[in-house]
Amino acid sequence: xxxxxxxxxxxxxxxxxxxxxxxxxxxxxxxxxxxxxxxxxxxxxxxxxxxxxxxxxxxxxxxxxxxxxxxxxxxxxxxxxxxxxxxxxxxxxxxxxxxxxxxxxxxxxxxxxxxxxxxxxxxxxxxxxxxxxxxxxxxxxxxxxxxxxxxxxxxxxxxxxxxxxxxxxxxxxxxxxxxxxxxxxxxxxxxxxxxxxxxxxxxxxxxxxxxxxxxxxxxxxxxxxxxxxxxxxxxxxxxxxxxxxxxxxxxxxxxxxxxxxxxxxxxxxxxxxxxxxxxxxxxxxxxxxxxxxxxxxxxxxxxxxxxxxxxxxxxxxxxxxxxxxxxxxxxxxxxxx
Ligand code: DAH
Numbered sequence: 250x251x252x253x254x255x256x257x258x259x260x261x262x263x264x265x266x267x268x269x270x271x272x273x274x275x276x277x278x279x280x281x282x283x284x285x286x287x288x289x290x291x292x293x294x295x296x297x298x299x300x301x302x303x304x305x306x307x308x309x310x311x312x313x314x315x316x317x318x319x320x321x322x323x324x325x326x327x328x329x330x331x332x333x334x335x336x337x338x339x340x341x342x343x344x345x346x347x348x349x350x351x352x353x354x355x356x357x358x359x360x361x362x363x364x365x366x367x368x369x370x371x372x373x374x375x376x377x378x379x380x381x382x383x384x385x386x387x388x389x390x391x392x393x394x395x396x397x398x399x400x401x402x403x404x405x406x407x408x409x410x411x412x413x414x415x416x417x418x419x420x421x422x423x424x425x426x427x428x429x430x431x432x433x434x435x436x437x438x439x440x441x442x443x444x445x446x447x448x449x450x451x452x453x454x455x456x457x458x459x460x461x462x463x464x465x466x467x468x469x470x471x472x473x474x475x476x477x478x479x480x481x482x483x484x485x486x487x488x489x490x491x492x493x494x495x496x497x498x499x500x501x502x503x504x505x506x507x508x509x510x511x512x513x514x515x516x517x518x519x520x521x522x523x524x525x526x527x528x529x530x531x532x533x534x535x536x537x538x539x540x541x542x543x544x545x546x547x548x549x550x551x552x553x554x555x556x557x558x559x560x561x562x563x564x565x566x567x568x569x570x571x572x573x574x575x576x577x578x579x580x581x582x583x584x585x586x
Contacts, residue, residue, distance in 0.1 A: 389423035417446035421463035429540025467549035476550035504530025
């Protein structure tokens, strides 16, 4: 009996220690020796034919053999698993020196770059960024801006009316009225970038839709000096610290006095030229009144910039329509600007 057991152990270990095992072939060995119908189970069944003296000795021997086979199988299994993992890692090996996939990334539209640039400046000066609807009431777009129903200044802003009282806003100035009402007589400082619309025939320099940035400050003791300083800061922020501006008297119904602001530009031949970039002025007392401010106590200044105008000057764009047609070759030039 003992000899047979030794034979079984030798044979089992020999099989287990062969190379090229898979998890499946090891499991087959386990079943063949330790399984319900395995060799050792069979031998155990034979125990009952032994003498009482032999039984415990052989029984113990069987247990030792079982444990030996189990442990050897376990080690072999771990080895196979390690090898399989290695194989897998090998097949999935990454070469970190290969160039990565290039994902096309977008860039910020040049008009938005100008807007963000101006927002940066004014947020730093303590202004809030305000917002207003593009589909606007005549009341805010014109009347509260001191442009009554039959005011001739309406002719300067040919408009898209949706109905008698509603139109696509012709400028960002209506946000002034909205901001005043929202601040309920308290001091305020806002800028508002956004789209505006005018009936116009599109060409190199005209578009029926364009963008403006409105600015409005209301407080006690506001003077023209505050306006001029703010305008100079803004122009220098946009075009460089050496830049000079020229203010020309002008007319807007919602400001008094009103100015047009030119930037001084040096041409290629060294001569100077003036390029108009925005309109501004001190808020008209009637506009303050309509907005809920006492003009004897409060003053304000306001300005409106054409965003395209700034972008055209800054980036030397020849055709305003380039901003809207989404030609990738055009837009690519403004990456990382
Ligand atoms: N709203 C004017 C326009 O579109 C621009 C403008 C001029 C805005 C003077 C202002 C201002 O706030 O004070 O032509």
